[in-house]
Amino acid sequence: MIDGDQRKAAILAALQQATKPISATSFAKKFGVSRQIVVGDVALLRASGATIIATARGYLLERESEKLISKLAVQHTPEQTEEELRTIIEQGGEVIDVVVEHPLYGELVGGLHLATVQDVATFIKEADSSGVTLLSELTAGIHLHTIAYESLEVLTKIKQALSEKGILYEENRHA
Incomplete structure (x- = not known):
């Protein structure tokens, strides 16, 4: 040993x-x-x-990346988690983490590092089998994702796809 x-x-x-x-x-x-x-x-x-x-x-x-990085504000039910994550990946993004604002602890960050549809499937399977609460459930589904992507066009596609699914948190939708 x-x-x-x-x-x-x-x-x-x-x-x-x-x-x-x-x-x-x-x-x-x-x-x-x-x-x-x-x-x-x-x-x-x-x-x-x-x-x-x-x-x-x-x-x-952690490695340095050539990709662009942004945060997206989203809101959805726990049942829409897989759809949300798959949408980001299928549009060319990588989901680095999830961030929620906790009333006692402030910002809580959970590392995800999901880059493929298989990563999403594995994450969802582990979440379902473990019976744990998703961080987004602490904030009525409102949370941020840090995402990595190759170009601004990819970011636009991700936002548009999430918006069409009613997942992107937008002021005019939640006012």
């Missing part, structure tokens, strides 16, 4: 090579330790400056 410093170095090295999230459970199996030990290792790596992102599917290393 390797020691903690070697394990943290190996976690970081694996994340630098990864193109998809790696779960704490898979790291735990690889190193013969508990999932909680891996979670602690990742916390220590973050505290030392590593830009590790935790998603519902595992850990990713």
